[in-house]
Amino acid sequence: MTEPTDVAPARRWPLVPTLLVLVAVAVMIGLGVWQLQRKTEKEALIALFQRNTAMSSLVTYPKLPPVPDAVLFRKSSVVCLEPVQWDPRSGTDRKGTAGIRMIADCRTGAEGPGVLVDVGIGDDFTPPAWKGGDVQGTIVPGPEQPTVMERALGKAVPARAMLIADVPVAGLRASAVPSADNTPNNHLAYAGQWFLFAAAALVIYILAVRRRLRP
Structure with missing residues (x-):
């Protein structure tokens, strides 16, 4: 007479870890879709900036932030009664030669x-040695941009805004004006990363669970 053999219970997929992984995957896919939407929005914004660059008519300089997209890369003029503070920063002239940008807070x-x-x-x-006066130029975003951490928090x-x-002025070279074409648009790459993750x-x-479920 043979002894009955014990049959090992069938192993099942772990419920809670599987649900957590599926939720995480869904979140990452959602972030990828959101980046694709941001890509479309950024392309429309770049097209707007390109149209603004082609316009020669003057618009009112936006003294208060945030700066409307409709006036970025447009021409404007201001009257600087007096430069109250200078903020020298690295930059390039219109020939690509590096130097120090002289930014006046007027x-x-x-x-x-x-x-x-x-x-x-x-x-x-x-x-x-500039004491102020009429200035005509191009409206661009100012140098003090918020950091990624500040935006996240x-x-x-x-x-x-800033007017280039x-x-x-006498003794200086004309500063290079940023191109609308250089506006960053990396959202397609970000979307691909989220889908890959x-x-x-x-x-x-799946591989880890299948390995664990092997007899």
Whole structure:
């Protein structure tokens, strides 16, 4: 008479870990779809900037942030009564030669915010002997842009606009104007990364569970 043999219970897929992985995969796929939507929005924004660049008519300089997209890369003019502060920063002139951008924070009246004006490129950090005046140029985003961490934490302060002078002040070279074509649009790559992460997580989890369920 033979003894009955014990039959090992069939192993099942772990419920809770599987649900957690599926939720994580769904979130990553959702982020990928969101990046594709952002890609379409950014392409429309770049097209707007390109149209703005082609316009020669003047618009009112936006003294208060946030700067409307409709005026970025448009021509404008301001009256700088007096440069109250200089903010020298690295930059290039319109021939691609590196130098120091001379950015003036100008007073425009007794009250209210001033305007930022890039009056040209110098060879050192010494501000020009410029006392103010009429300036015509191109509206671009100001140099003080919020960081990624500030945006993620909801603490981002909108950046001011800046006017890059068409004609530099005496002793300086004309600063290069950013091209609308250089507006970053990496959302397709970001979407691909999220989809790849989702696929990798799913494949790795399936292989790990199948290996665990082997008799």
